Amino acid sequence: MTLVLGLTGSIASGKSTVSLMFDDFNIPVIDADKISREVVMPGEKAYEQIVDVFGEGILREDCSIDRKKLGAIVFDNEEKRGTLNSIVHPAVRKKMIARRDAYVTSGTKSVVLDIPLLFESKLTHLVDKTIVVYVDEEVQLERLMERDGYTEKEARQRMNAQIPVKEKAALADAVIDNNGSKQESFRQLESFLHDWGIR
Ligand SMILES: CC(C)(COP(=O)(O)OP(=O)(O)OC[C@H]1O[C@@H](n2cnc3c(N)ncnc32)[C@H](O)[C@@H]1O)[C@@H](O)C(=O)NCCC(=O)NCCS
């Protein structure tokens, strides 16, 4: 039986940082953000739909989608974000489920679905257990501005597009407090995996 873990958090709370740690336990990770880039490549159905709705102004010279431009539009407008989600999410979900099922069929002991919007999109039925990577709001804001070079307004817009990470933590089977060092977060992960019998 494969234990399917749902890894989530809020923007810049440390999901990618924690997802890399699963490597040490030989547990594969399926990354929704990565898939969401694959499904909007030129030639894909979602690409055509995005260009139809948002116009050619969001394209780079090589015709790929300018994510910075599209991000500036959708994080400033909830309705437009909903439209983008309705184009991208079904394609992402389909690929994630297919990849998850391939691991389950091959008898892998555990697999992680790294999904930023696991709770917002009501996808917890896809996983057996949920892990939330938690940080305090000030730490989140600071790390987000530092990582992506956003102004405070841009960073807050992105944070406000998701359920506050504190609320997600209250819904989780396990919470990794990532306010401290990466090593401290690793130890917490190791302990949950031990409790669940998969390390
Ligand atoms: C708006 C886009 C073009 C911005 O691209 P960019 O490269 O700057 O950001 P990236 O995709 O790496 O996302 C960074 C983080 O932003 C947050 N985020 C992304 N999209 C959304 C969204 N629609 N709603 C809330 N938060 C989001 C997530 O925490 C994600 O980890 C892109 O995020 C996108 O296409 N979003 C819609 C699809 C989506 O929901 N992806 C996230 C999970 S599938």
Ligand SMILES: Nc1ncnc2c1ncn2[C@@H]1O[C@H](COP(=O)(O)OP(=O)(O)OP(=O)(O)O)[C@@H](O)[C@H]1O
């Ligand atoms: N424990 C930590 N100590 C210091 N810096 C950290 C820690 N964890 C993560 N970071 C840094 O914080 C930033 C955000 O982390 P990360 O990219 O893992 O977040 P994320 O949740 O995957 O973000 P997104 O939602 O945008 O995909 C990165 O620059 C990362 O290096």
